[in-house]
Amino acid sequence: MTVFKSMNPLKKATRNDLANLCEALWGWKPCADWIEEQKYHKCLHQDPRCHHQRAERLQLFFDFYGEITAYYVPEFSSSLPPAFNSHGDLIAIIQYIKKNADKPRVQLTLEHFGISGQPRVSPSPSPSSDQNRAFDLAARVITTFECTIEGQADSQLEAGLHPAIWPSDRTFNQFVDSCIPKQSQLRVGPYNDIAQQPQLHLGSLTVKRLKRIAKLTIVRTDDLGSHLLLDRKNGTVAIYHHTSVLKEHLMMAQTQHHTPGPSTSQHSNLPKDLVQETMYTLKHVLFPVDPESRSLLQSLITKDKFDPDLRNDIDTSWQQHEAPMVYEHWGLRLMDLYDEIQTPTPRGYLERWMERKSGSRYVMMATLAGVLIAIMLGVLSLAVSIFQAWVGWQQWQHPVSS
Known part of the structure; x- marks a missing residue:
């Protein structure tokens, strides 16, 4: 090379x-x-x-x-x-x-x-x-x-x-x-009618919970197509970090929208809703404004070369409305992360062994073993009772004179 x-x-x-x-x-x-x-x-x-x-x-x-x-x-x-x-x-x-x-x-x-x-x-x-x-x-x-x-x-x-x-x-x-086609709509907000539309709390998918509960490693990616991509086998989640670039795309789209003149085939480098939705996943979902999230973000910026613009909470020109927001592009990947937090994939040897032992087939085997042990104990108890009855009958038939 x-x-x-x-x-x-x-x-x-x-x-x-x-x-x-x-x-x-x-x-x-x-x-x-x-x-x-x-x-x-x-x-x-x-x-x-x-x-x-x-x-x-x-x-x-x-x-x-x-x-x-x-x-x-x-x-x-x-x-x-x-x-x-x-x-x-x-x-x-x-x-x-x-x-x-x-x-x-x-x-x-x-x-x-x-x-x-x-x-x-x-x-x-x-x-x-x-x-x-x-x-x-x-x-x-x-x-x-x-x-x-x-x-x-x-x-x-x-x-x-x-x-x-x-x-x-x-x-x-x-x-x-x-x-990144529109696949499903995922609204982030309070639970009210989950049967009609899946919903998540904003605080349930933060980076700190992904690391602490799901034990995932955060991986920086320069490929927008890999954003929020979960790798269960290796225990990683990729995060696209170029918010400074996303803001440039949005400012370009806004400038073209307000510029008079004939329309052209090229409106922006990326769809505006995709860019804005990506910004929301970064600014509202993964890195909310709290001390622990800010500390993790600073560590990612310092050690893993994440975009320093991620910590800029002053510029909100990209934001047109407050969350909750419908996630049409990243909804499925957010659901994957939510499922991973709810049911974390076993990482260590002990966790994998315990997970294998907790499978439904092992539960059935454990139940069957318990039934067999109970039957054996019942048979032994019956045998002891019969033996005691036989001993008592023998003592009655052949009393021992003192």
């Missing part, structure tokens, strides 16, 4: 590349002071449009971007040029996807790489497998979903064990909607 990384045209992203990335994703660009790594306090007071602080809050996202692009692997077995020669090429694909989010993937790929009469971005097109990897990577940067095209095994290995599939005949909007 070191050899591949040294030959990777995306191995290092400059601050100017990151500034262009912000402009492509959210429509704003950090100031020159941030790009040149200069002090920014004067800039903030002189120009209210300066986005220096927003860029500073996105540092973990920039680290994530640098990590996934640093291991981009071109098609070395072909004489054709790679899909990327610089970060500008990747940003160009991001912009093209966002502007044409209602076109099928195969059409986007053919048009962008200069096939079917469209202008080419390079003298000759790249290998098809490299083109697919390029669009997978661009989609991952836009959404933070691990992405791959169907039937491309090497891309699946790069994307992860459970990547989201972006089929060649589906648009980017369709791909995003299919990643």
Whole structure:
């Protein structure tokens, strides 16, 4: 992998590349002071449009971007040029996807790489497998979903064990909607009519209860598709932590909503309800405002590099209404966590042994054994009574003279 990384045209992203990335994703660009790594306090007071602080809050996202692009692997077995020669090429694909989010993937790929009469971005097109990897990577940067095209095994290995599939005949909007589809409605609030709609108390699914009662290990994930994913076998639950990125998606959607002009096919990088629902799971469910939860959150930020924006309780611009809230995207995973708290999976050897012994078949066996023991004791008691009666009868028949 070191050899591949040294030959990777995306191995290092400059601050100017990151500034262009912000402009492509959210429509704003950090100031020159941030790009040149200069002090920014004067800039903030002189120009209210300066986005220096927003860029500073996105540092973990920039680290994530640098990590996934640093291991981009071109098609070395072909004489054709790679899909990327610089970060500008990747940003160009991001912009093209966002502007044409209602076109099928195969059409986007053919048009962008200069096939079917469209202008080419390079003298000759790249290998098809490299083109697919390029669009997978661009989609991952836009959404933070691990992405791959169907039937491309090497891309699946790069994307992860459970990547989201972006089929060649589906648009980017369709791909995003299919990643975390609306499955069930779970309302978080007081119990009142659980027969009609499952409900949970906000305090029942906090991180502190997941650790203390279910004995789960909290795992940081940069893949939004893995958020709240429970692994019972390994005793882990994944938590997506990039709240600073989620807020940027919401602010972008709000800006586009209030901007006059003709409608476009691309409204936001992610569905607004999915982003807002994810924020609620983080801010209201997992990390409520109490000393123990705050302490656990600070530990995760310090030791496991969770987004520091998670502890920011001042900015509530993303919040349109108070909980309870209907969870249409994450409801099933929240129910899985609730079930795990109610009936924790045995973790240690002793707990597993006790759990096996407490199964219904063992209860039946224990009951049967108790019945057999009772019968045996009854038979022994009857035998003793008979023996005592026989001894008494013998003494009556043959009295012993004193």
